[in-house]
Amino acid sequence: MMKIGFVGAGTVGTALAVKLSQGGCPVISVSSRSLHSAQKLAELVADCQICQTAQEVADAAELVFITTPDDVIARVVLEVQWHKGQDVIHCSGAHSVDVLEAAKKSGANVGSFHPLQTFASYEQAIENLPGSAFALEAEEPLFSRLKQLAHILGGSCVKLKPGDKVLYHAAAVFVSNYLVALVNLAVDLWRDFGVSPEEATKALLPLLRGTINNIGNVGLPHCLTGPIARGDLSTISKHLAALKARDSELLTTYKELGLQTIPIALAKGRIDTHRAKRMEELLKQ
DSSP, X not given: OOOEEXXXXXXXXXXXXXXXXXXXXXXXXXXXXXXXXXXXXXXXXXXXXXXXXXXXXXXXXXXXXXXXXHHHHHHHHHHSOOOXXXXXXEOOSXXXXXXXXXXXHTTOEEEEEEEESOOSSHHHHHHHSTTOEEEEEEOTTHHHHHHHHHHXXXXXXXXXXXXXXXXXXXXHHHHTHHHHHHHHHHXXXXXXXXXXXXXXXXXXXXXXXXXXXXXXXXXXXXXXXXXXXXXXXXXXXXXXXXXXXXXXXXXXXXXXXXXXXXXXXXXXXSSOHHHHHHHHHHHTO
16 A cells, blocks of 8 residues: 655644544644644654645655645645656546646656545534535556545545536535525524524434435435425425515525526426426516
8 A cells, every 4th residue: 555645734644644544544643834734734644744845744744645735735735746657546526637737747646536525524524425426537557546436434425527627616615515505594584573693504414314314315305305396386486585675685595596497397207398387487477
C-alpha cells in the first residue's frame, strides 16, 4: 500500500486520513497552515508525522492529498517540487484536475477525489464518509488506485470526464445547500403562526426524512407527493394567494419550483397533459 500524506488538515482532510488509516492505508505525514489542525489529525491517526511544509509531505509520501481550501490548491501545487510517478490528488468539488497542471508537468499523476457528502464537523465527517459516493477524475493507473481507496472508505464511485466537474458540483449544491435554504423558507413561514424556528425544524425533520426515504426506496418520479403530483389546482391556488399576500419574492420561488415539479408529476402518471397545462398556466400568472 502506498504511503499517503495530507497537505491541509481541515474537516475533509482529517476525515479521509482517519478512515483511510482505519482501512489499513499508511497515512504517514500531514502539514497545515494551522498547527492545531495538524496536531488534531496526527492525534487521530497512528504513526502520522507533523510536517512544517507541504514540501516535507511531498518528500515523504507517494500519494499526496491536497485538502486545503479551494483557492489555495493552485498555490500549493506551484510551491512544491513533485517527483515523477508521484500521485497528487485534490478533493475540491468545483475544481477539475487542471488546477494540478504544474504537478503533471513535473511527471506526477494527477487526479480529483471528491466525497459527495456534507460535513459540518470532522466528527460528523468521519461518521458520514462510509457509504458516500466519490467523484473521481483521473487517468489510469491512478484512477484504479483512487477507486480502490473509495472502496476502502466503504463508498461507491462516479467517474467524471474533463469538463464534468462544474455541473456535478452545481447538482450537489441543489441537493444539499439549497435544501437547507428551502427548510429555512419553511421555518420562516411557521413563524407566522407563532412557532419558533427550533420547534418548526423539529416538526419538519420527520417530513424531510420521509421524503428522502421515499426517494431512496420508491425512486423518481414515483416518490413525488403533494398537490402538483395530484393535479390539485384548488390547493395550489390557495398557496399562491397566501404567499402573494405575505411575500412576493417567496411567491416567485414557489412558482418556479412548481413549474420544475410538473414534469415529474407527468412522469409519475397521476396527471394528464391537460391538467399539467392548467397547472403551468396557473403558476405562470
